[in-house]
Amino acid sequence: MNLSKKLLLALAGTSLAAPMAASAQELASLSGAAAINEYMQQQDVDRFRAWESKNQVTSVNQFSDVQPTDWAYQALSNLVEKYGCVAGYPNGTYKGGNAMTRYEAAALLNACLDRVTEVTDELQRLMEEFKAELATLRGRVDGLEKKVGKLEAQQFSTTTKLRGEASFIIGGLPNNDVNGANKTAFNYDVRLSFDTSYTGKDLLRTRLRSGNFESQPFGSSSQIFKLDKAESTDEQVIIDRLYYTFPVGKEIKLTAGALVRNTELVSFIPSAYKSSLLDFFQLAGASGTYNKATGAGFGFQWKQNVKKGNPFLTFDVNYISSSGYQDSTVGAFDSEGGINVLAQLGAKGQNWGVAFAYRYGSEGSRLRDPNFSATVGSGESSNSISIAGYWEPSDASWAPSISLGYGYNAGSGGFENSMSWMAGLQWSDVFQKGNSAGIALGQAPFTKDVQGSESWLWEFFYKFQVTDKISVTPAIFYASSYRQNDFGSTWGGVIQTTFRF
Template identity: 30%
Template sequence: MKNQLWQTLKVAPTVLGASLLLAGAAIAEPAPQVTAANDSELQLINQINDYSQTSDDGLGQVDSVNQLRDVNPGEWAFEALRSLVERYGCIEGYPDQTFRGNRATTRYEFAAGLNSCLNSIERLIANSQSVLREDIATLQRLIQEFEAELAALGARVDNLEGRVAFLEDNQFSTTTKLRGEVIFAVAQGFGDVPFDLNVLPGAPGDVTLNTSGGEAGEDTESITTFSDRVRLNFDASFTGKDRLRVRLQANNTANLGNDLFNSNGAARLAFDGPDENNVDINRLEYRSPRLGRFRFYAGTEGVDGDNLVQTVANPFFEASGSGSLNRFGRFNPLIYRTDTNSGFAINTEFSKQASLDVFYTAQDANLPEAQNGLFNGSFATGAQLNFTPSKATTVALAYVYSSDISGDSSVDFGDDNSGRIGTNPFGNAVTNAHRLGIQASQRLGERVNIAGWFGYAFAFAQSDAIGDDDEFDDAAILTASLNIAFLDLGKEGSVLGFIFGIPPYNLDIDNFNLVGATAGSDFDSAEDFNDIPLYFEGQYKFPITDNISITPGAYVLVNPNQNSNNSPIVVGVIRTTFTF
């Protein structure tokens, strides 16, 4: 489109005149009019492009050029343009009645208005609508008088088009946006390796060896770590309202629960994933545009319950890179952590205030093997009702049914968020469960938000674990949390947060088998493992810039593995997050 405006303006009088001559049969004596031009002339006319249109919602049509205060009335050009505006409605302006233009000079603004009228009239001719002969003559005279300004306007547009063309030729993709997040984290854990029902004191003076975290009951070796996580999201859209996401991730952040605290998940950082910074596809998912009341979702990698619902009702602590420092503080683990990897969902919108999510997830949907595949292996299916009665209030009611038939130690409720007692009640036995949860978030004014959840699961063993007689055993597990966020405290965008909660807590501890218990010790019966685990977190997210934030904080687990004789677990963290 380069240089077309200037070339078009040179021939515009000729084109319009030719249009008039060809349409002579349609001219009436009282009000001479001209109809459409032929195809060759329309090809030239169509080169006149609409350079002055805007997309501002606040702009409206101006009924008369008298409303344009920036144009000096009384001059011939003003009167001529006024006549065209009143007849064809061809100039737009701000609601305050000022001319938009390009704000360089009055003549340049006037030239922009003239160009808009020229475009409007050529469209009328192209659509076989009539135009007065006198108006064509007026346009020809105005074009001659403002030739320099129109040419300058064309040069500026040509320059802009050139820059846009360069960006289009050199951009990564016309349909895909790249978004990234990088985390640097300094962390250190403190406390003893906790006992659980599979790691108990043996004879006096002895302890059962825990190969993953050292010897139970001994102090952990307090070592400061410095680690990272890198995510690159490639978000493609084919309609402007759908999204295909491919996420690449590299991570070397250690699992503190395994490395320090006897597989106790409460010690885990929200962003851990020790894979030695190997790059792999961490997420592959597609969200459809809304089709009437429905929206569809499907994912083959990195998909769990929290990805399949509209909300987890925890707006300031959900994100792993900028929310809670710990996995437990992000969302209800009994509902959204189902130990699956792929699935699909349908969201039905009843109104702006209510919707329903129905989802299905599978653990190893890609494997064509026995007890695997999309429908033959471990799975979870559920539904969630979402209510948003106001912008400040969100409530979600959820039900999930899960079945883990893998027959290994992955049977889990809450992804080991409190230790094996609360989240792995039957070891490697085949386990089914009904899970219920309520999640809610309430904004209190501009600077305070309160959110939380309550979850309950009824689990029952469908087989015997290795070495145990677990079949037909059952366990009730509950979890709860409450958090409060103070916003813009110290700086706009900052968040001072506190999280309190009960990680998954097994109410039916009598179903467990003790290993190596010593009579008279603090661990000689299952009842010694019936203390409620408690979780506390405090953090302050401080934005350095719009794309860099630093979050110092700490979290504490009291009564790990449901035993008050275990010392508290304490983890301090300084997390720096970069987004781009």
């Protein structure tokens, strides 16, 4: 076998590992978006280069799976010791039996050309044999370098990524008798998150938000049809999240921030029902426990470190001052500051999860109750508990995910001695891959001591995934014996279009 064939076969073993010769087939498929992603992961590249420098292969004997009796031993020895253009795998192996394409062979040949000082007849024949592939590879690399150069000149930040979401929501309640609020409303909600990481594992989140919802019919948390995305900023752009999360070891994360939400500081919400529509159904049937308290605070999260795919335990506890934290006459640690302490113990598998949670609320805190405003009064407090869980089919089929949740609220204030529950079914890949549909029913916190609080609530939706980033979700809602509709039933609907970028 001549030297050119030996050289090619020796190069084949580096088809997935040569640090200076990524697959030309992969380079040929890179788009602008992929180039951006590659550039934003520059820190990972830097760490790999540091590893490469520390673990530079200088002898063929460093490969545990290469023996002197191998037919290409001498050719490989020359590539490693004379030219230094073969690195092997991080585990110290060479894997000389791997297959490769002509483009991969050309890419690896190109990596060695920079190390060769003398162009021999054999090398010249190799260059002629792969002339077309080398030209394609170099053209792709040159184009990529230009794109990366442009990104470097126009980059926003090397550590910060922008994630955006804009929602258009049109809908109404045709038979809503409250102040004649039965016309069609067209609202928007926009969220821009600036996610910064300094180590690749920490997160500094700054989120801007703007929305133009009114209390009727979807904007107030005291309305039965309060939407998850319906908030009012008086059409101003505000900062509604500002916090920093960092890991401590492999199992613990700590968070502190001036604007943070308690439900975002638990490892998971124990529900697979994700319509992103009615607010109550996004809170595992326990809006008293998962009350979305937002303000100054901090949190502790523990997640059991297990082998990937195995079930694990979680424990979370957080403290939020929902009011008074800006006011030095009250203070973030005074009972008048709307203190919320939420703790959750959970267990989670690949397609199931269950959790028990408890929340304490001081005066000024709120039960997120669409039947009443439920703000805890002066000198009073509330205690809420919940248990919830879900199961999802391993593969999308006729079987839906099942979510169940129950909550109970007690204490000396707020909507005391009340209970709530929900059950939700959600199907994946309905009619078309990526689309989903669901139905949920339940009762927001109610008590038999208060007339009209035992309203039954239903939600039906179908989510059409237009693209990976655009979805359209029509939905219909129904509530029976609703207190704010003169104890009569009421219904409504929305079409929610969401753009993510």
